[in-house]
Amino acid sequence: MTTLRSTLDASSPEYSEAAEAMVTKLAEVEGEFAKAIDGGGPEKLARHRKRGKLTARERIDLLVDEDSPFLELCPLAAWGSDFHVGASVVAGIGIVEGVECMIVAPDPTVRGGTSNPWTLRKTLRVNDIVRANRLPVISLVESGGADLPTQKEVFVPGGQMFRDLTQLSAAGIPTIALVFGNSTAGGAYIPGMSDHIVMIKERSKVFLGGPPLVKMATGEESDDESLGGAEMHARVSGLADYFAVDEADAIRIGRSIVKRLNWRKQGPAPRAEVIEPLYDSEELVGIVPSDLKVPFDPREVIARVVDGSDFDEFKPLYGGSLVTGWAELHGYPIGILANARGVLFSEEAQKATQFIQLANRSNTPLLFLHNTTGYMVGKEYEQGGIIKHGAMMINAVSNSTVPHLSVLLGASYGAGHYGMCGRAFDPRFVFAWPSAKSAVMGGAQLAGVISIVSRAAAEARGKPFDEQADAGIRAMVENQIEAESLPMFMSGRIYDDGVIDPRDTRTVLGMCLSAIHNAPIKGAEGFGVFRM
Structure with missing residues (x-):
């Protein structure tokens, strides 16, 4: 047996x-995860709702099949840094119309959903998972683009996000963008490089440069709608494949797109009886x-x-x-x-x-x-x-x-x-x-190794070894390693x-x-x- x-x-x-x-x-752990769920806090959340918008997590709840699980990935990203726990983006695997999909949703209540260095790292990890496991991607877009104060850490490596989208498409992995709000500057390329794009009437705004930038660059006067609104992209530019009347309609259309993908798993099926x-x-x-x-x-x-x-x-x-x-x-x-x-x-x-x-x-x-x-x-x-x-x-x-x-x-x-x-x-x-x-090793072991090396160095120089200072260093190193290994x-x-x-x-x-x-x-x- x-x-x-x-x-x-x-x-x-x-x-x-x-x-x-x-x-x-x-x-x-649950206390720290609660910080990610809270997003930008009550004030930002109230402002977001006042605009008639759903939160990133509410959009995901509506998108996935009823009573199906959602496996959130890297929910504690950026913990211990200067940035919000969760790295300002919700990502995970959910089932949509019976298809396992990777869902990525920037949290617009945290600095407008902008991408900071940890957002980028988390997104690139998610893309690795998508590529290796051939998961269709659904991006729930509402982001102000790069976090400008940290642009030096985001701009150059951030191009990998757009490269990944195009390579996923080339590999036959579907990419879908549901645009719920602003998707500006470099962020405009997230829908621009997706296979399927849904935009929402009077909500979606997709442009390389907003009215202030256009004014500065060309002197042209413009407004959001004519420059990058959903109706313009649906009727004039052709960027939008589907025109939704509200957020719920956009999610309905997104589910319909997945249903029509004719997606089939390429790996063997599990045994029927579990x-x-x-x-x-x-x-x-x-x-x-x-x-x-x-x-x-x-x-x-x-x-x-x-x-x-x-x-x-x-x-x-x-x-x-x-x-x-x-x-x-x-x-x-x-x-x-x-x-x-x-x-x-x-x-x-x-x-x-x-x-x-x-x-x-x-x-x-x-x-x-x-x-x-x-x-x-x-x-x-x-x-x-x-x-x-x-x-x-x-x-x-x-x-x-x-x-x-x-x-x-x-x-x-x-x-x-x-x-x-x-x-x-x-x-x-x-x-x-x-x-x-x-x-690399346990805190006590690492502190002990440093102590032995320091003692040998002192003996080699013919100098007395400071036992009190050594004890302080060992305690500091051990505490540091302990904290960094958690x-x-x-x-x-x-x-x-x-x-x-x-x-x-x-x-x-x-x-x-x-x-x-x-x-x-x-x-x-x-x-x-x-x-x-």
């Missing part, structure tokens, strides 16, 4: 302590200890995520610090690599390499569940070939072409983060639990696609797997040279 048997004791003090810590962290896990997903909140130095069994997570808690483990007696095996999730086949005891040894690296090759041979997507402090160090392990074995694993991850999903459960440090398919290795999606931490900090920098509630893991991964199968699933036919 391959059905996992859980030994988790939800009544134990250890479980209660872990669950309490997780709930506290979830409350912190079997729920045998164990309660509510118990996921208490699996990861509050102290990440304490190990936990990732099989307890797997048992609450995969179909029927059915997991066919690969090489269970070899390389025990890494659990590998086959399962299904919402009917989709998947291979799983999950860290069991943190450190990766040569055996784990070789086991992972073989498993990744097998997944590519069978065209099976891979799920990486992170809880690693990295590859093992020390004379014995260096002599045993840990570098070349770790390189084998990273080589396999780098050249694997089946879709990868990553979820950071606990620690994700050093080269172990790379071997487990961190952000730099282009996973299709990467999420973090509130318990996750990610950095999931909200990492998510704020768009190093993941969102911090998720552990209890939602199965749903989130199921939605991602469904989106992934819009594109063909094809494994690699060759890898780089493995240093044996």
Whole structure:
């Protein structure tokens, strides 16, 4: 039998302590997410409504199919920066007329929906997801263009947004723009470079230069409507493909466009019957200890995520610090690599390499569940070939072409983060639990290394070592690394696609797997040279 048997004791003090810590962290995340939902605040929201307009999130709610989920991506982008949480844009995957689409909606209540450096980074990440997974794009446009005070960081790289739109169209990925308000200057090219454009009577304004700029540049007197109004573009310029009477009508037309796309997924369909896990997903909140130095069994997570808690483990007696095996999730086949005891040894690296090759041979997507402090160090392990074995694993991850999903459960440090398919290795999606931490190494270790190096330098110069100053530096460094390794900090920098509630893991991964199968699933036919 391959059905996992859980030994988790939800009544134990250890479980209660872990669950309490997780709930506290979830409350912190939800508090920050509330800032993104609030947009520009009550005053800006009231002004927006006074103009008879819906918010970005209300437009999305009307656009997606009734009672269908919306997987918001990078909701904490720009957290910890000078810019608004969420980076002034709402983005995520929603189902429109039965079709999974990427929906991108600037928030006009935050600085007029203008694009700041974090808006750009978030949008480019969204475009990467669109391209890799062949998701039709619906842009709900209402934006003042670039945030002028930060234009030096937006203007030059911002051209990638327009390049992406045209390349998506060339790749046969539909792009749809519903224009709800201003789309000016460079922002005019978002509808201009989309396949389908809907404009709204007396609301949509699309022009390269507004009346003040035209006056300054040419001396010509003009008004918004004649220069870039919806009726002009529908009747005269031909830029508008559809003319809507109001916002609700524009959304209706947008849904109709999607319905007529004749969109078909190119990946294999899931098994029709989906079997729920045998164990309660509510118990996921208490699996990861509050102290990440304490190990936990990732099989307890797997048992609450995969179909029927059915997991066919690969090489269970070899390389025990890494659990590998086959399962299904919402009917989709998947291979799983999950860290069991943190450190990766040569055996784990070789086991992972073989498993990744097998997944590519069978065209099976891979799920990486992170809880690693990295590859093992020390004379014995260096002599045993840990570098070349770790390189084998990273080589396999780098050249694997089946879709990868990553979820950071606990620690994700050093080269172990790379071997487990961190952000730099282009996973299709990467999420973090509130318990996750990610950095080059743990804060205490990094502070200790700096201390040892400083002590050696002082001895080499023949100078006394200042123990008091060293203690202060170690504390400062440790606190800094601790703060910078937390999931909200990492998510704020768009190093993941969102911090998720552990209890939602199965749903989130199921939605991602469904989106992934819009594109063909094809494994690699060759890898780089493995240093044996």
